[in-house]
Amino acid sequence: MASINKNLLALAAVVLVAVAAPLVMPISIANEIIVIAIFAMATNLVIGVAGLYSFGQAMFFGAGAYLAGYSLTAGGLGLVPSMLIAIAGGAALAGIIGALIIRRTGFYFMMLTFAFNQMAFYVVLVWSGVTGGEDGMAGIKRPAIAGFNLDDRGTFYAVCAVLFVASYIVLRQIKNSPLGLVLEAAKENPRRTTSLGYSVPAAQLTAFMIAGAFAGLAGALYVLLYRFVPIDAISWVMSGNVVFMVVIGGTSSMFGPIMGAAVFVWLQGLFSLLWAQWALLFGLFIIFVVFTLRGGLIELFERLARLRRVREASHG
Amino acid sequence: MTLVAAQIVNGLAIGMLYAVMALGLSIIKGLLNVPNFAHGALFAVGAYVCYTLSTIGAPFAVALLGAFAASAIVGLLIERLGIANLAGSSYLLQVLFLFGTALVIEQSLVLIYGTTGVSLVPPALLSGAANLGFMFLPRYLMFCALVGALAIVAVWLLIEKTKIGSRIRAGIERREMVQCLGIDIGMLLTLGFALGAGMAGLAGGIALPLLGANATSGNDMMAIAFVVLVLGGLGSLYGAVVAGILIGVAQSLATLVAPAASTLLIYVIMTAVLLVGSKGLFGER
Numbered sequence: 001m002a003s004i005n006k007n008l009l010a011l012a013a014v015v016l017v018a019v020a021a022p023l024v025m026p027i028s029i030a031n032e033i034i035v036i037a038i039f040a041m042a043t044n045l046v047i048g049v050a051g052l053y054s055f056g057q058a059m060f061f062g063a064g065a066y067l068a069g070y071s072l073t074a075g076g077l078g079l080v081p082s083m084l085i086a087i088a089g090g091a092a093l094a095g096i097i098g099a100l101i102i103r104r105t106g107f108y109f110m111m112l113t114f115a116f117n118q119m120a121f122y123v124v125l126v127w128s129g130v131t132g133g134e135d136g137m138a139g140i141k142r143p144a145i146a147g148f149n150l151d152d153r154g155t156f157y158a159v160c161a162v163l164f165v166a167s168y169i170v171l172r173q174i175k176n177s178p179l180g181l182v183l184e185a186a187k188e189n190p191r192r193t194t195s196l197g198y199s200v201p202a203a204q205l206t207a208f209m210i211a212g213a214f215a216g217l218a219g220a221l222y223v224l225l226y227r228f229v230p231i232d233a234i235s236w237v238m239s240g241n242v243v244f245m246v247v248i249g250g251t252s253s254m255f256g257p258i259m260g261a262a263v264f265v266w267l268q269g270l271f272s273l274l275w276a277q278w279a280l281l282f283g284l285f286i287i288f289v290v291f292t293l294r295g296g297l298i299e300l301f302e303r304l305a306r307l308r309r310v311r312e313a314s315h316g
Numbered sequence: 317m318t319l320v321a322a323q324i325v326n327g328l329a330i331g332m333l334y335a336v337m338a339l340g341l342s343i344i345k346g347l348l349n350v351p352n353f354a355h356g357a358l359f360a361v362g363a364y365v366c367y368t369l370s371t372i373g374a375p376f377a378v379a380l381l382g383a384f385a386a387s388a389i390v391g392l393l394i395e396r397l398g399i400a401n402l403a404g405s406s407y408l409l410q411v412l413f414l415f416g417t418a419l420v421i422e423q424s425l426v427l428i429y430g431t432t433g434v435s436l437v438p439p440a441l442l443s444g445a446a447n448l449g450f451m452f453l454p455r456y457l458m459f460c461a462l463v464g465a466l467a468i469v470a471v472w473l474l475i476e477k478t479k480i481g482s483r484i485r486a487g488i489e490r491r492e493m494v495q496c497l498g499i500d501i502g503m504l505l506t507l508g509f510a511l512g513a514g515m516a517g518l519a520g521g522i523a524l525p526l527l528g529a530n531a532t533s534g535n536d537m538m539a540i541a542f543v544v545l546v547l548g549g550l551g552s553l554y555g556a557v558v559a560g561i562l563i564g565v566a567q568s569l570a571t572l573v574a575p576a577a578s579t580l581l582i583y584v585i586m587t588a589v590l591l592v593g594s595k596g597l598f599g600e601r
Contacts, residue, residue, distance in 0.1 A: 053408055100590045110351050110411065111542040118539035119583040126576055236535065240415040247412055280423035286416030290409050
């Protein structure tokens with residue numbers, strides 16, 4: 001009963017974020033936050049839940065972005081088919097690459113995800129006839145859907161917000177599902193989990209593909225948001241950024257990455273206003289974060305709460 | 317035929333660069349078990365230091381030594397101030413720290429040198445081509461292969477034949493035991509990281525007249541070095557050397573057939589190796 005209440009409370013908090021964000025900040029920033037948050041939550045399924053330290057999640061985000069962009073422009077497809085292609089493409093790419101590398105652990109897995117990310121980046125760079133190469137893919141329009149004009153910023157935000165909340169619900173369900181429990185068990189002790197009869201690689205590959213699908217969705221929404229695909233969307237820096245979001249938010253819940261995404265988008269905006277060399281400030285901030293908030297914001301709050309409890313206990 | 321021979325020599329030169337880069341990564345991996353995501357940035361540091369020293373009139377050899385030293389010093393600071401203090405915390409934080417450091421280094425280089433990138437004409441002695449009778453060979457390529465080979469031999473001698481080297485090997489094999497023997501493992505890790513970082517810098521310096529440099533050009537090199545490391549097998553320190561040279565030659569030969577796809581070939585080879593489930597040329601220990 002208590003856990004159901006806790007789940008409802010967390011869901012209410014996520015809905016509140018989606019509703020309140022455009023009221024307290026420019027709607028374009030709020031929109032970027034909820035889109036990037038989908039990407040961050042998907043990454044948390046891989047990094048936080050499954051404990052697979054991927055440094056190449058941007059290739060699925062980027063694949064979704066380019067597939068959606070291509071479907072909408074040269075493909076001449078509508079909104080829903082384009083987004084479905086992006087989601088399927090993200091999942092399929094994750095399936096192919098995951099099948100090759102999911103059994104590799106630790107150091108190997110990290111290097112290989114990075115290497116494949118760089119390969120994807122290279123393909124996009126060289127295949128400039130289709131992708132626009134270094135200049136990115138431009139000229140993307142938001143098609144109308146079911147009579148809604150997505151060029152209206154509020155309407156587009158509402159669509160993204162619905163998908164954002166839906167992604168949260170689905171990813172949280174997966175985290176709490178038998179699959180999620182097998183993943184968490186395998187993270188702690190893969191051998192024992194295997195000996196209990198669970199197929200660890202199959203579970204991990206499934207999670208990797210689900211994360212790829214949601215990263216693809218986020219990529220597609222990102223493209224619709226900016227009507228443009230920058231090549232940065234598929235670069236390894238984007239992969240590093242999303243690891244940062246997951247770490248700063250904390251991996252223990254799906255709410256953490258949402259906060260991580262908010263912090264990232266805000267910082268990016270703030271730093272780029274201050275200085276053209278904003279990535280330098282961002283890098284310094286990452287180093288600062290690593291040394292101070294070692295367990296992420298959520299854990300910091302938990303630590304503060306514990307501190308308060310201790311103080312109350314000593315007073316009481 | 318001469319075209320093929322020329323591409324093989326070209327491949328040896330490039331492959332030697334990959335090998336130097338990957339051997340540095342391999343040492344860092346062996347000692348600290350962390351993928352050095354700042355390796356590309358350290359490559360760029362080496363390239364720019366080599367450029368600066370050359371433009372103020374230093375001999376090219378000094379510029380190369382400077383490239384090694386500068387990156388080694390940056391690496392020393394990264395380990396001492398960063399990684400050493402994160403030893404007890406999660407693997408993810410160490411990697412994130414290296415990512416942040418890479419951003420800081422790259423952006424600092426952009427700040428100092430601008431975004432356009434630099435290039436360098438090799439010194440007169442090394443420019444032009446040597447006549448081998450049946451073909452002309454760019455002197456700088458030969459120099460590149462030679463210096464790369466010398467650097468690798470020097471590191472091999474250091475690690476296999478000196479006292480400090482035996483400690484580094486012991487640190488890779490049995491870290492706790494080394495500590496029990498009263499050897500300062502912290503110092504060993506710092507030195508090892510500095511050595512690996514220095515090799516990235518040296519590769520950057522050697523590559524400068526060949527490829528030019530900009531702040532982010534090291535990242536392609538880093539990705540290739542990771543692939544080389546996987547192909548060489550993580551268990552062996554020197555597997556990376558063999559794999560690096562093979563990759564360089566294969567890539568150069570591929571440019572004869574399909575220039576645009578030659579970089580892609582590296583990843584194709586990697587995928588093939590993964591598919592057959594091999595543990596790389598020299599396997600995991």
